[in-house]
Amino acid sequence: MSSKNSMNNSSDNSASSSSDLLRSALVDSLQDPTPGTGYAGLTPDVALHQAQLRAGEDLSRSFAFTTRLEAVVAWGRKNALWPLPYGTACCGIELMSVMGPRYDLARFGAEVVRFSPRQADLLIVAGTITEKMGPVLVQIYQQMLDPKYVLSMGACASSGGFYRAYHVLQGADKVIPVDVYVPGCPPTPEAVLDGLMVLQKMIANNQPRPWKENWKSPYDKA
Amino acid sequence: MTKLESLKQDLIGKFNIKDYKFIHSVGDDIVEIPKADVLALLRHLKSSGRFDFLMDVCGVDYPNREKRFDVVYHLFSSKDGSRLRIKTQLAEGEAVETATRAWKAADWFEREAWDMFGVKFTGHLNLRRILTHHQFVGHPLRKDYEADAQQHCDVALPIHFDNEEGRDGNVLDENLVPLNIGPSHPAMHGTLRVMVELEGETIRRAGCEIGYLHRCFEKMAETHPYNQVIPYTDRLNYCSAPMNNVGYCKAVEKLLGVEIPPRAQAMRVILCELSRIIDHIVAVGTGGVDLGALTGFFHLFTYREKVYTLFEKLCGARLTVSMTRVGGMAQDAPEGWFDDVLAFCKDMRGQVDEITKLMLENKIFIKRTQGVTPVSAKEAIEWGYTGPLLRACGVNLDLRKLTPYYGYDQLNFDVPVGTNGDIYDRYLVRIEEMRQSIRIIEQVCKNVPGGDYTIRDKGIVLPDKKDVYGNIEGLMNHFMLIIKGLRPPVGETYDATEAANGELGFYLISDGSGTPYRLKVRPPCFAIYQSFPTLVRGTMIADAIATIASMNLIAGELDR
Ligand code: SF4
Numbered sequence: 202m203s204s205k206n207s208m209n210n211s212s213d214n215s216a217s218s219s220s221d222l223l224r225s226a227l228v229d230s231l232q233d234p235t236p237g238t239g240y241a242g243l244t245p246d247v248a249l250h251q252a253q254l255r256a257g258e259d260l261s262r263s264f265a266f267t268t269r270l271e272a273v274v275a276w277g278r279k280n281a282l283w284p285l286p287y288g289t290a291c292c293g294i295e296l297m298s299v300m301g302p303r304y305d306l307a308r309f310g311a312e313v314v315r316f317s318p319r320q321a322d323l324l325i326v327a328g329t330i331t332e333k334m335g336p337v338l339v340q341i342y343q344q345m346l347d348p349k350y351v352l353s354m355g356a357c358a359s360s361g362g363f364y365r366a367y368h369v370l371q372g373a374d375k376v377i378p379v380d381v382y383v384p385g386c387p388p389t390p391e392a393v394l395d396g397l398m399v400l401q402k403m404i405a406n407n408q409p410r411p412w413k414e415n416w417k418s419p420y421d422k423a
Numbered sequence: 424m425t426k427l428e429s430l431k432q433d434l435i436g437k438f439n440i441k442d443y444k445f446i447h448s449v450g451d452d453i454v455e456i457p458k459a460d461v462l463a464l465l466r467h468l469k470s471s472g473r474f475d476f477l478m479d480v481c482g483v484d485y486p487n488r489e490k491r492f493d494v495v496y497h498l499f500s501s502k503d504g505s506r507l508r509i510k511t512q513l514a515e516g517e518a519v520e521t522a523t524r525a526w527k528a529a530d531w532f533e534r535e536a537w538d539m540f541g542v543k544f545t546g547h548l549n550l551r552r553i554l555t556h557h558q559f560v561g562h563p564l565r566k567d568y569e570a571d572a573q574q575h576c577d578v579a580l581p582i583h584f585d586n587e588e589g590r591d592g593n594v595l596d597e598n599l600v601p602l603n604i605g606p607s608h609p610a611m612h613g614t615l616r617v618m619v620e621l622e623g624e625t626i627r628r629a630g631c632e633i634g635y636l637h638r639c640f641e642k643m644a645e646t647h648p649y650n651q652v653i654p655y656t657d658r659l660n661y662c663s664a665p666m667n668n669v670g671y672c673k674a675v676e677k678l679l680g681v682e683i684p685p686r687a688q689a690m691r692v693i694l695c696e697l698s699r700i701i702d703h704i705v706a707v708g709t710g711g712v713d714l715g716a717l718t719g720f721f722h723l724f725t726y727r728e729k730v731y732t733l734f735e736k737l738c739g740a741r742l743t744v745s746m747t748r749v750g751g752m753a754q755d756a757p758e759g760w761f762d763d764v765l766a767f768c769k770d771m772r773g774q775v776d777e778i779t780k781l782m783l784e785n786k787i788f789i790k791r792t793q794g795v796t797p798v799s800a801k802e803a804i805e806w807g808y809t810g811p812l813l814r815a816c817g818v819n820l821d822l823r824k825l826t827p828y829y830g831y832d833q834l835n836f837d838v839p840v841g842t843n844g845d846i847y848d849r850y851l852v853r854i855e856e857m858r859q860s861i862r863i864i865e866q867v868c869k870n871v872p873g874g875d876y877t878i879r880d881k882g883i884v885l886p887d888k889k890d891v892y893g894n895i896e897g898l899m900n901h902f903m904l905i906i907k908g909l910r911p912p913v914g915e916t917y918d919a920t921e922a923a924n925g926e927l928g929f930y931l932i933s934d935g936s937g938t939p940y941r942l943k944v945r946p947p948c949f950a951i952y953q954s955f956p957t958l959v960r961g962t963m964i965a966d967a968i969a970t971i972a973s974m975n976l977i978a979g980e981l982d983r
Contacts, residue, residue: 272584287613290662291658303725329638331556331636332556332575334636365571366554368573369639420578
């Protein structure tokens with residue numbers, strides 16, 4: 202194990218030294234013959250986790266270290282988004298094309314479509330949200346487990362579109378926090394793919410999302 | 424003797440026709456009657472066999488009139504294709520007897536008229552809101568309701584059913600299991616909501632709630648110039664958007680009294696039939712998915728993409744094409760487009776054979792669909808079924824044959840009909856219709872007429888861009904038409920086309936201004952879906968899912 206001195210050299214190389222640290226801890230743990238703590242019988246991510254714990258002891262929670270961990274996690278998250286296609290209208294039909302054989306969302310790791318909010322982490326709002334639909338959408342959003350993201354597809358979901366009308370919610374973001382807006386009526390499948398890549402970038406960069414952190418259900422009476 | 428006169432002769436002695444007004448205008452027959460006679464007249468017209476369909480019931484609001492509301496009944500005869508419009512006037516707070524006592528089809532249409540205008544129908548068991556949410560106050564299609572006055576809804580309705588004679592729909596049976604499906608459910612296409620009471624897996628009572636996609640189409644139409652309504656029509660049945668464009672423009676053209684040039688007619692026919700194919704692709708493909716057969720979906724959607732590519736070539740958009748204009752098309756087809764269409768047809772023909780094997784000859788598919796929720800021809804007519812679902816029951820009714828438009832009578836094609844009216848037959852008819860559409864397209868594409876793609880009436884169609892920028896006359900015409908707008912003469916008309924799901928009707932009233940005074944859409948699946956609770960009673964829950972899929976409900980036109 203490297204000493205703590207290497208951490209104190211300068212702030213510039215702290216990131217690289219801590220990743221070295223992580224690697225050596227990981228190697229240690231993989232070679233550890235003790236049952237239950239070594240690689241034997243454990244999945245790699247458990248081993249990785251343990252390695253991180255040990256390295257963490259040494260580093261006593263350095264900033265650089267957590268960044269690396271988050272990067273690994275974010276990498277996983279961004280490439281395994283499970284979308285819930287909330288297709289209500291014409292955009293939903295175009296979303297079918299995005300999922301379909303030609304545009305093939307699977308290329309971005311997001312092909313596991315789940316209609317149960319408990320199994321999904323990306324809510325794709327594709328279509329007009331009416332006043333009547335508002336409470337349903339919020340309920341679906343609340344049922345999703347964190348971390349969760351929302352992509353609003355099309356003019357209607359983003360702003361009400363050209364329905365400035367008595368029964369149409371003027372954008373899904375009136376009731377739930379939206380991360381990415383994809384313009385178009387309907388957006389071309391290419392635009393939706395682009396929106397997904399933007400979201401992937403946000404996740405990779407761990408971009409802060411105050412709109413989500415500060416969100417409260419508009420229907421909560423209390 | 425015209426049909427209207429013969430009707431008049433028939434009614435003499437039976438009704439007090441002194442108070443009746445018989446009008447023939449814009450090619451339509453209209454009878455205005457006092458409200459007390461409505462039900463009796465409807466019953467008479469039905470039992471005498473003159474009219475077998477009640478196509479639509481709707482309201483119209485004239486706030487400055489003494490009796491403010493019109494209630495309008497649209498009748499249709501499948502024998503000779505004749506239509507009759509019955510109108511009656513109601514003052515605020517007045518009620519008319521419900522037409523559900525004559526035709527079951529009136530059920531949801533009357534609920535809608537109540538929701539939109541607040542006209543009452545005595546004897547209707549379920550006169551509650553249908554399109555707007557339950558916390559909505561007021562009636563949005565009244566002229567004094569602001570188009571953008573939104574009202575929020577903060578809670579979804581709990582499980583409820585329709586009231587029946589002597590039974591309150593809100594009281595659930597304690598011995599049964601209530602189950603809510605949708606609107607966010609894969610089999611409910613995102614916007615339908617079905618509630619059932621189960622005994623084991625058998626449905627004892629079912630109900631549906633619609634309106635989750637009520638986007639106020641009709642109000643939007645009243646607040647936009649005629650040509651700007653076209654993009655809204657795209658979004659009615661968005662699986663076959665061009666057909667709605669065509670249906671709407673055809674109605675406006677009828678009111679204007681203009682006929683579009685042969686080339687525009689040919690292009691419209693091609694667009695319509697291409698749309699019919701992709702609409703059926705979605706119906707069959709997603710219908711398979713709802714039964715657990717995913718392969719057909721991926722297979723078929725490849726071909727839908729090809730049609731979208733054709734649309735894209737034609738106008739730049741894939742789904743919402745807005746390709747027609749009042750008076751013709753927005754632009755001519757690019758060079759070689761018709762050849763591309765022909766090439767697609769050749770491709771698609773083999774594909775239809777393949778899908779026949781994949782679905783219709785598939786043992787599991789047959790077991791899941793044959794004999795499930797059959798509808799008899801009589802029942803279907805009673806409910807107001809049209810299109811493939813009606814034909815699946817063995818009724819040979821296709822507006823393209825019965826009242827041909829755009830030269831359909833010159834074309835060679837067959838109308839497939841089923842025998843049992845069950846789910847299997849519905850798919851059978853749809854798949855065969857794809858073949859027939861291919862036939863039609865090939866015939867039209869092989870000799871597309873030359874000439875202009877639109878009429879050139881200065882008061883209807885904008886001049887070419889080169890004229891607008893090139894000479895003062897063109898610039899003036901453009902300016903006038905934009906400022907003044909396209910203004911059909913005062914009057915009203917109902918016009919219907921055979922859309923992918925059945926009769927798509929537009930009832931258009933003009934007060935001579937630049938926006939429609941009232942535009943009522945008669946969406947085919949609205950009439951069909953109202954039969955659902957009756958149809959699935961006593962069946963298994965899985966069959967209900969298959970039934971809903973086979974109805975091909977498109978929320979855009981269902982809820983408008
Ligand atoms: S944005 Fe356009 S295409 Fe999408 S749901 Fe709204 S109207 Fe339909």
